[in-house]
Amino acid sequence: MRKFFTVALAAPFALAALGLVACASEEERANYRIVAEYFPERSMLSACMEARIPNKTENPLSALSFELYPNAYREGAKYAPVPEAYAPAAYYSGMSYGGVRILSVEGAADFSVGGEDENILSVSLGEALFPGERAELAIRFEVSLAAVDHRLGVGERTVNLTGFYPALCAYGESGFREYVYAQYGDPFVAECADFTLSLTVPEGYGAAYGGTGSAATRDGKTVYEISAPDSREIAVVLGTFSRVRTEANGTEIEYCYLDDETPERTLEIAAESLAYFSETFGAYGHPRYTVVETDFPYGGMEFPMLSMISASLSAEELPAVVVHETAHQWWYSAVGSDQFEHAWQDEGLAEYSCALFFEAFPAYGVSYEKFVGESERAYRAFYSVSLQLFGADARMDKPLTEFTGAYEYRCVAYDKGVVLFDKVRMLTGKKKFLAALSRYCAENRGRIASPEDLIGCFSRTEASAEGLFASFTEGKCVL
Numbered sequence: 001m002r003k004f005f006t007v008a009l010a011a012p013f014a015l016a017a018l019g020l021v022a023c024a025s026e027e028e029r030a031n032y033r034i035v036a037e038y039f040p041e042r043s044m045l046s047a048c049m050e051a052r053i054p055n056k057t058e059n060p061l062s063a064l065s066f067e068l069y070p071n072a073y074r075e076g077a078k079y080a081p082v083p084e085a086y087a088p089a090a091y092y093s094g095m096s097y098g099g100v101r102i103l104s105v106e107g108a109a110d111f112s113v114g115g116e117d118e119n120i121l122s123v124s125l126g127e128a129l130f131p132g133e134r135a136e137l138a139i140r141f142e143v144s145l146a147a148v149d150h151r152l153g154v155g156e157r158t159v160n161l162t163g164f165y166p167a168l169c170a171y172g173e174s175g176f177r178e179y180v181y182a183q184y185g186d187p188f189v190a191e192c193a194d195f196t197l198s199l200t201v202p203e204g205y206g207a208a209y210g211g212t213g214s215a216a217t218r219d220g221k222t223v224y225e226i227s228a229p230d231s232r233e234i235a236v237v238l239g240t241f242s243r244v245r246t247e248a249n250g251t252e253i254e255y256c257y258l259d260d261e262t263p264e265r266t267l268e269i270a271a272e273s274l275a276y277f278s279e280t281f282g283a284y285g286h287p288r289y290t291v292v293e294t295d296f297p298y299g300g301m302e303f304p305m306l307s308m309i310s311a312s313l314s315a316e317e318l319p320a321v322v323v324h325e326t327a328h329q330w331w332y333s334a335v336g337s338d339q340f341e342h343a344w345q346d347e348g349l350a351e352y353s354c355a356l357f358f359e360a361f362p363a364y365g366v367s368y369e370k371f372v373g374e375s376e377r378a379y380r381a382f383y384s385v386s387l388q389l390f391g392a393d394a395r396m397d398k399p400l401t402e403f404t405g406a407y408e409y410r411c412v413a414y415d416k417g418v419v420l421f422d423k424v425r426m427l428t429g430k431k432k433f434l435a436a437l438s439r440y441c442a443e444n445r446g447r448i449a450s451p452e453d454l455i456g457c458f459s460r461t462e463a464s465a466e467g468l469f470a471s472f473t474e475g476k477c478v479l
C-alpha cells in the first residue's frame with residue numbers, strides 16, 4: 001500500500017521570484033537545493049527541491065523533463081528495478097512498493113507525470129526559455145519508500161536515498177533523453193550540477209553521503225546539511241555505521257561500515273585505488289570520498305564522491321568491487337557518458353581499470369594477465385551458450401533494454417569491455433594507452449562524452465584503433 005502525507009517544510013530561500021530569469025552565464029551549472037525530511041514510521045520522504053536551471057542548449061525550451069526514478073519501484077511498473085532472480089533477496093520481507101507523488105511545481109505554467117512508465121515529470125514553462133536564460137522552479141514531492149535492499153528504499157539495516165528527487169534529463173541531439181529504468185545497468189544520465197541537501201531524520205540515524213557536510217541535533221531530530229558541488233547527483237545512505245578514515249593525495253577518505261570484520265583493509269583498498277587512479281587518469285577533484293557498506297543485492301553502486309558496496313560481499317569479492325566502484329569516480333562521475341545507450345563506455349572502462357590497478361599492486365595476488373584472461377573466458381562461455389540459444393548478438397553498443405538479461409549484460413558490457421581495452425593497449429603500447437586515457441579524462445571532465453570522444457583519444461595515437469573499437473562494439477570480431 002502506498003501512503004502519502006504532507007508536511008510543511010520551511011522554504012530555504014524566498015520563492016517570490018520564481019519563473020524565468022535572464023542571463024545565466026554560459027558556464028553556469030544548474031543548482032538544486034533540496035530540503036527533505038525522512039519519516040521512518042511511514043517509510044516516507046517529504047521534500048521540496050528548488051531548481052535553478054540554465055538553458056545551455058542551442059534551442060529555446062518550452063518544457064523541461066525530469067526523471068522520476070522512484071516510480072520504477074511502484075506496483076505495476078513496466079521497468080522494475082530488481083531482476084526476478086534477485087527479488088527474493090532484495091525484497092527481504094516480501095514484495096513492497098514505492099513511488100513519488102509530485103505535489104506542486106512553482107514557477108511553471110503546468111506539469112504532468114507521464115513517459116513510457118510514469119517515469120517522466122514534464123514541466124511546461126509557459127513561455128520559451130531561450131539559450132542563456134534560466135528557469136527557477138520549486139518542486140514539492142513525496143517519496144514512498146519500498147522495503148527493499150536497493151538503490152532507493154528502506155533496507156534491512158540501511159535506508160538508501162539515491163535518485164529520490166526529480167532529476168533533470170540530460171539534453172541530447174533530439175531533445176531531452178528520457179530513459180526508462182533498467183533491471184541491469186545504470187540508466188542514469190545527468191549533467192553536472194551544484195547540489196545542496198538539508199535532510200532531517202530522527203535522532204540516531206547516522207549518514208554516509210557523497211560530498212561534504214555537517215550535522216546538528218535538536219529536539220530529537222538530526223539535520224544533515226550536505227553539499228555536493230559539480231556533481232551528477234546527490235546520494236545519502238542512512239544507518240548506524242562504524243567509521244574509519246584515512247587520507248590519500250589530499251583527499252579525506254571515509255569508510256562507513258556495518259559488520260565488515262576487516263574495515264582497515266577495505267579502507268586501504270579505497271585509498272590505494274583512489275590514489276592510483278588520481279595519478280594515472282587525472283586528479284580526483286573533490287575533498288572527500290566515502291565508501292559505505294549497505295544493503296544492496298549485488299556488488300556495488302557508484303555515486304559522485306560515494307560508493308555503495310554490498311554488505312553481502314565475501315572477502316574475496318570485496319577488493320575488485322571497491323576498485324571498480326572507485327574507478328567510476330572517473331568513468332561516470334568526472335567523465336560522464338550515456339550509460340543507457342553505451343553502457344560499455346563506462347562499465348568496460350571501470351572494469352578494465354581494475355586490471356590496471358591489480359597490475360600495479362601485485363600484493364593483491366591478481367595479475368593483469370589473470371584478470372584479463374578471466375574476463376575473456378567469461379565472455380567466451382557466454383558467447384558459446386548464447387550462440388546456441390538465441391543466435392549471436394555480440395554487439396556491445398546497444399541500449400540497456402536490448403540486453404536479454406543480467407548475464408548477457410555482465411559478459412558484454414564488462415568482460416568484453418576488458419578484452420577490448422586490452423586489445424587496444426596491445427595496439428598502442430601501455431604508455432600511449434595510459435596517455436590516451438588521461439587525455440580522455442582531461443578533455444571530457446564535467447561533460448557527457450560520446451563513444452567517439454573516447455575512441456578519438458586512442459585513434460589520434462594509433463589510427464587503426466577506430467576499426468578495432470568498431471569490430472567490438474558492432475559485434476563483428478570473433479573472440
Ligand SMILES: [Zn+2]
Nearest residue numbers: 324328347350
Ligand atoms: Zn560499474
